[in-house]
Amino acid sequence: MTKHEWREFNADGEKVYYRANHHAGRWEFYSTLKSDPEWAKHDILPLENMEALREVLYNKHQRRRLPLKHLEQIEAMIEEMREALAESEGAPEQGDSKQS
Numbered sequence: 001m002t003k004h005e006w007r008e009f010n011a012d013g014e015k016v017y018y019r020a021n022h023h024a025g026r027w028e029f030y031s032t033l034k035s036d037p038e039w040a041k042h043d044i045l046p047l048e049n050m051e052a053l054r055e056v057l058y059n060k061h062q063r064r065r066l067p068l069k070h071l072e073q074i075e076a077m078i079e080e081m082r083e084a085l086a087e088s089e090g091a092p093e094q095g096d097s098k099q100s
Contacts, residue, residue, distance in 0.1 A: 002070065006056050008049070018045065020053050022070055027077075047081050054078060 001023040010016050015034040020027060030039040031049075045053070054074050060066035 002066070004053065004056055004060070006052060008052065018049060018053070020045075022073075027073070044077065044081070047078065047085065050074065050078050050081060 001021060004020045004022075005017065007015050007017045010033075017032050017034065019030040019039065021030075029042040029045050031042060031045070032039045044050070054071070057066055057071045057074055061068060061071050
């Protein structure tokens with residue numbers, strides 16, 4: 001199992017800690033606030049957090065501390081998220097043009 005952690009600040013200026021575990025071919029994502037001792041499990045993190053994870057993994061890969069396939073898996077997830085976001089933004093426009 002590999003574990004990757006990083007932190008960011010939320011809109012209120014409080015530290016948010018993120019953790020991504022890779023075990024048995026699956027990714028598990030967690031987050032917690034500095035003030036909260038419990039980790040909350042997520043199916044997937046928001047796009048901006050996934051991009052931050054990609055940067056963490058890229059840096060580890062550059063130092064030869066991470067296999068390329070882990071980085072490729074996260075990049076594929078990010079690409080799927082971007083496509084889904086583009087489809088959801090484009091869907092109302094397509095629906096409106098058909099009704100007109």
